[in-house]
Amino acid sequence: MTILHLLIIALIQGVTEFLPISSSGHLILIPNLTGLQDQGQVIDVAAHLGTLVAVVLFFWTDVRIGLAGIPRMLTGRIDTPGSKLAFLLVLATIPVVLFGLALNLTGLSDLLRNTAVIGWTMLGFGIVLYWADQTGRTEKVDTDWSVKDAVKMGLWQAVALIPGTSRSGITITAGRLLGYSRHDAAKLSMLMSIPTIFASGTLLTAEVIQTADMAAARDGAIVAVMSCISALIALSLMMRLLRSTSFTPYVIYRIFLGVVLLVIAYQ
Template sequence: MPLFHLFLLAIIQGLTEFLPVSSSGHLILLPALTSLDDQGLVIDVAVHIGTLFAVCWYFRQDVGLAARGVPELMRGRIESRGGFLALCLVIATIPVMILGLVFKLLGVMEMLRSVAVIGWMMIIFGIVLYLTDRMGPQTRKSEGWTLKHALYLGLWQAIALIPGTSRSGIVISGARALGYGRHDAAKLSMLMSIPTIIASGALMGIDVVRIADWQATRDGAIAAFISFFAAWAALVFMMKLLRSVSFTPYVIYRLILGSILLVIAYS
């Protein structure tokens, strides 16, 4: 794959994975709206690995806390904040894993990879993000996350399997509806992305091993490297911006892009 194509894919994935604008939707649109070839499964997994390392590094204290709680989780005896955080993340990941497996077995994902679907989801869930952000109070902190809220946000996250929805955007919407502050809602969304990316990568792992070769492996490594830095920059930008600005700029972007896509799809 040409270096420019790899660079473009990695930048798009890195910048959009954690912003509430749908990274999967942008990756699908790139070959759909240009003459570029579809990047394939290996590159898809690679750029997600890059963003995974970026979010783990950015939230390394929380990730370390959850990692230290995993042994407690395996013993079935939660005794610390780290163990409880690990349990919440597992519960929040279960719905998307189940629905993702069902979609894969039924071939639903291929049916949803269309410009029209992405356009509608951009608009619909952009409006949802705006309403929940405007109407939701900002009284809860991420440290007060509960098992009930973890399951609730996990169900919201499962909706993001529809391209154009945005995994981070839908979780942030759910968290804002529950009353979490903007910064805390974004933090929960980012932490929930870690086991979700790992689970989706594992689900596609067998196919990747089967089709990968030296050239694909090299291209994947380059894409992962670039997407790491792009995702890191996007995280730093958004988390700092949220201390003083709402999610409205992302909503406007979604509405404009969604409208353009619908014009293209139905013209």
């Protein structure tokens, strides 16, 4: 793969992973619409590793608290902010892991990777995000996160395995419907991405190790670094803007892209 191709993949993954516009959908569209070579699992894993590092760095204070609470959580003591956060993140991750395994075992994951599906999910869930953002109350902050809310957001997150849905978009939608402010709904969504990205990367690691070579490792390193940098920039800008703006600009983009994709798919 050329350096330009790798940079395009890294920038798209980094920018779209945490914005509510679907990173997986955009990555699938690259070969579908441009004719470029499909990047394959090695590059996918590298890109997600880069964004994982970015979100850990950005939310390091919360991540450190959660990591410190893991030993207490493992002994069944959910009595500190750290152990509570770790427990809720694990709880919210279970649905997406189970749904992901089901899709892979049945082969449905490959069937869903097409332009028409991405068009419909981009459009439909964009409208749902707009509705949730405009009608959702603002009565909770991230420290109010409960078992019930973690389970609900986790179930919504599982739907994001359908390409074009957007993991961040669907979990932010759930957060807004549950009464969290825009900023805190986005923060919870980003924290939920850490075990989710880690789990999906772990599932692919064995296969990647078997098929990777030195050239693939070099390409993966380039993509990981660039994805991390672009994700940090995009995440920083979005979290800052959410203190004063809504999700409407992202919704407009989703609706426009969804309509374009549907026109292309059904021509």
